[in-house]
Amino acid sequence: MSVNEKNLPQEAASCCQAVADLSKGSGASKASSGVRGRLRSCASLRSLLAGSALASCATGALAQQAGSAAKLFTSTEVVISSMVVGALGATLLSVLWLVRQRGNMEAETQEMRSALIDAQQQISKYQALIADKNRRIIIWDGAGSSPEFLGQLPVETGAPQQDREFLAFGRWLRPTSASELDRAIETLRGDAHSFDMVVETHRDEILEVQGRVSGGKAFVRFIALNNLRAELAELKIERERLQGSITLFHSLLDAIEQPVWRRDTTGRLTWVNHAYSDAVDATAPAQALDEGREFLGTIAREEIRAAVTPASPFHDRISTVVHGNRTIYDIVDVVATSGSAGMAIDVSEAESVREELKRTLRSHAETLDHLATPVAIFDRDRRLQFYNQAFVTLWGLGISFLDSRPDNNELLDRLRGENKLPEQLNWRSWKEDALSIYQALDTKTDLWHLPNGQTLRVIATAHPQGGATWVFENLTEQVDLETRYNTLLMVQGETIDHLSEGVAVFGPDGRLRLSNPAFRALWGVTAEQAKPGEHIRAIEDACAPSYDRADGWRRFGQMITNFDDERPSLQGTLELYSGLILDYAVTPLPNAQTMLTFVDMTASARAERALMEKNEALRRADEIKNDFVQHVSYELRSPLTNIIGFTDLLKTPGIGPLNERQAEYVDHISTSSSLLLTIVNDILDLATVDAGIMQLNYEEISIDDLLDDVAMQITDRLHENQITLEIMAPKGLGSIIADPQRLKQILLKLLTNATNFAPEGSTITLACRRNGADVFFAVSDSGPGIPEEMLSSVFNRFSSTPRGGKRSGAGLGLSIVESFVQLHKGDITIDSRPGSGTTVTCRIPSAVTFHTIAAAE
Incomplete structure (x- = not known):
């Protein structure tokens, strides 16, 4: 609103005055112009209240009062005047209403201010009651709000x-109280669970803490207790602490292996631990209490009751029976006004250990007596308690004197008097320093240079229970060894310098310790570049023109400077740009040093490469040979089969009769063809074995049937050579799981070989026996035997020995036998002596699986 509320009455009054002037009919022109001006101002007020219900009323009033002035104004001015009068009336009413409302609002505001002052006074009063020095309240309004x-x-x-x-409870409360309070506050804010507890501060003060939830807010109140409540809280905490201690001690006593018990004033058991119940053969402590099982006998219990007093507990060893064994226990029993308590400690093992310790000490004394190092032991009175034979030999003292247990001071004086100790400028001071070991905490070590030229390291160690042990270590030989060692180092340096192998030794810091001329010559570096102290990176840079591969010197540097506890060794070969081939070795040395050695293997490597190339050529030639043999064998078998078939056809009567010579030629053709077919089949079998494609078809074979079948198939050959076959096999050999065809081939070739070398009219033997899953077949003949120098080659292919045999073959029979036996996972042995015949034995294990593929040899 553009018109100020305070000016509305004045405007309204001015408008009314203008209307009055018009109604009086003042006709002056000046007056009429003033009235018109005031009416225009009233028109502007009327426009502010346009649309109001009061506007029409005001317009009517103005129209009646301005009737007399109608002659002075036009119709437009009359309308404007009516509107101004209506607006004036509405404005007066609005002003009256606003003034009334403002008065009401001022009254209500005054009442609210009075109520606010009263509420603030009450809040201050409550805060004064709450915010005293004996309590503190923390308020949380919601989960994520800050505390008040x-x-x-x-x-x-x-x-x-x-x-x-204050919220860091762990800093001013005890750990137990702080952790319990944190959990309680978390439960209060999360689940609205109230709590009451008592907490302790680090200053041993007691506080009562109460947690409540009200109006969606969480309140935690800390109250410093007064004397009586603090005392009650302390008693409560002390009671909980004592209960916890009793429970803890009960748990501890229940977990130990010693029986523990407690009795009331009448002597009845009131508590026992598990060890007690186990000792009295009870399943649980409750059973031992209910049944009143006693650990000790009646007499022992009466002795304890008679001897124990509150001021003098019972402590003695008593034997009792536990689990059927007599055991010695160390019994401790105490009595109080509320009853008694006792514990039994098994000392049987301790007694055994004590006796074992005595035996060990005697054994140690015997061991020390056999040591080459002189040892003397003195007791807490500084008297000689033990000495070994080496001590007697070192100092040459009499046994009677040593057995008299002389004092350590007396012993030193005796040795000095016999001129066996080193000369000292101040003998008394030196002796006091030597004998100060009895008051020392650490071991003392000294060197004694004796007049006889010996050097001793004297190690004196004080005993915790008193006394001391003196050990005299003879360093004379060690000094000589050090001298010789230094000489050896010099010789070693000269030797390394004259080696043909390159040698370089590096320290753990990667710096060169030494190198020989051969090393520098192989790598083409100068003595200045490989001088001691040079880092391995400098050596790597100097060797880069000869060999610049990342796995070379860089790898050596990593191995030399690593910090691993176990340093591995490394070997390999390097080929330099110059064509030299070097075998290198990285060898860890003591003191974290590393040695690199390089050997010129150029000639050997070239020879090796030539041999490898030759070997590869031989291998390829062998493969070509096998392929050729296999191919030719298959090509030969087809025409041989045709020849054998046509030969058998010529023998049939349907073709026509043959004369005697033709029949003889046909028989020769048939025999030679069969022999050639056998050789071809053998070659094919060997080629199949070599190719690794031969399969064994396992079947369950009756051994008796196998022997009969083999004997029947060899009958013609036996008859032809006038040989008798004797089969030696016990009854009930059972069966074997093997390839029947290959097993028959093994036996037939062994028998054929035997008939070839057995003399006419003799007997060959086929023996068979069983040992578990293994079946042994042995073929023996009484032929000329095999010389010892030929036994190693009898299984070689194409190794034929026609001497003493009726027929000479291709030399494949025994080779095939060996291959088939090995396919069966068995083995073959041969026993032969010249003039005593030959025995070939095959071990064939009974297979578990029924399918095996031959592996290539």
């Missing part, structure tokens, strides 16, 4: 005054 703090706790409680520090 009211009040403070006394300074002597140890509680921080700052709000942020």
